[in-house]
Amino acid sequence: MPTAPAALGSVTATQFGVDAVAHDLSMWGLFMSADLIVKVVMIALLFASFWTWTIIINKTILMRKLNRHANNFEDAFWSGGSLDTLFERVGTRPRDPMSAIFGAAMREWRRIAGKNGVKATLQERVDRVMQVTLGREMDKLERSMTFLAxxxxxxxxxxxxxxxxxxxxxxxxxxxxxxxxxxxxxPGIAEALFATALGLIAAIPASIAYNKISSELNRYGNRLDSFSNEFGSIIARQLDEER
Structure with missing residues (x-):
């Protein structure tokens, strides 16, 4: 009679051991044992996290390159050399938005500068071309930002x-x-909470990157707008001297 409780305890301990081993609480184990709907949620969040980091890396490299190109262009622009020479060098195949704005303005200038009766509207037309080009270039740079948000x-x-x-x-x-x-x-609670963890892993970098990159894009847009205004002033002075 005394052996019966011992046998029962042995079976219970063995069964508990089997239950403990049956559940793999690693990240892969939690994913594989999750419900189909939870798996879909996890896969979607993993994809969102991967694409978020792709955008972050791409935008970071792009902004550094654009600022470097803008510095080089401004050095050439304010060096005192001929604007026609600068246009021949960068205006036909612009590598960055600032060069594209300059090229669009110079093309409009060359197209109508020699015509009679249009000098009065030349300043307005050049300014409009620069603003349209600026808006188009900023729209390109702001792509994928909605995804981060x-x-x-x-x-x-x-x-x-x-x-x-x-x-x-x-x-x-x-x-x-x-x-x-x-x-x-x-195990079931751990699988469920794993989905929340994946959501935070995707959301936190996306939120931080969105704020940082948006700030950099705003500064770059202001830099382009300042260049457009300065170039517009140069054209206005040139027109005043010709009158």
């Missing part, structure tokens, strides 16, 4: 949806098995 604001809620769905499934399993031991509850 969307990930930064919505990824936590997507992860929370996966968490709620996973916890609902866990509670359903608990109710069906009528077993509330930690070994049964913990």
């Amino acid at each position: 969307s990930v930064g604001s919505n990824a936590p809620f997507v992860g929370l949806f996966g968490t709620v769905w996973g916890i609902m499934n866990s509670f359903s399993s608990i109710a069906a098995s009528k077993n509330t031991s930690l070994a049964v509850v913990a």
Whole structure:
């Protein structure tokens, strides 16, 4: 008779060991054992995180390159050399937005400067061409920024949806098995919370990068606008001297 409780305890311990081993709590294990809906949420968040970092790296490299090109162009522009020579060098195949603005203004200048009756509107037309070019170039630079903003604001809620769905499934399993031991509850809760973690992993870099890159784009846009105004002033002085 004394051996029966020992045998029962042995079976219970063995069964508990099997349950503990059956659940892999690594990240891959949590993903593989998750519900289909939770898996879809995790895959979507992983893709969003990958694409977010792709945009961050691309925009960071691009902004450094654009500022370097702008510095080189401004050095050449304010060096006192001929604007026609500078246009021949960079205006036909601009490498950056500042060169594109300069090239568009010079083309408009050359196209109508020698015609009679249009000098009165030349300044206005050149200014309009520069503003249109500036807007078009900034639109190109701001591509993908909407994606960063969307990930930064919505990824936590997507992860929370996966968490709620996973916890609902866990509670359903608990109710069906009528077993509330930690070994049964913990894996399902861990799978659900993993979705929330992935949402935060995607959202935090996207939010920080959006604010930083937006600030850099605003500074660069102001730099382009300042150049347009300065070049417009040069053209205005040139027209005044010809009158």
